[in-house]
Amino acid sequence: MPLDALFKALGDETRREILKMLAKKEMTAGEIANVFNQSWPTISHHLKILKESGLISDEKKGLHTIFTLNTTVFSIVYSYILFRKVNSNKN
DSSP: OOHHHHHHHHTSHHHHHHHHHHHHOOEEHHHHHHHSSSOHHHHHHHHHHHHHHTSEEEEEETTEEEEEEOHHHHHHHHHHHHHHHHHHHTO
8 A cells, every 4th residue: 555545545635525425334336426526437537546545445236336435544544644743743
């Protein structure tokens, strides 16, 4: 899980909104797409970046793909940011 990929994924407002939605509940790609006024290929691209960064995972259930938030990765990112903040305060 390269940090560059994480920060790239977090650097986009639409992707952050998707993460907020997934923090509340699992969703299908269609449910996610219905919230945004963007084309399906654009939403698909956002989901791909989030998945590649490890922030979300997906699972095929019948005809649908269910997306979920990967809370372990969020814990790692939080620890990284906290560690950097603590170390920067020591200087």
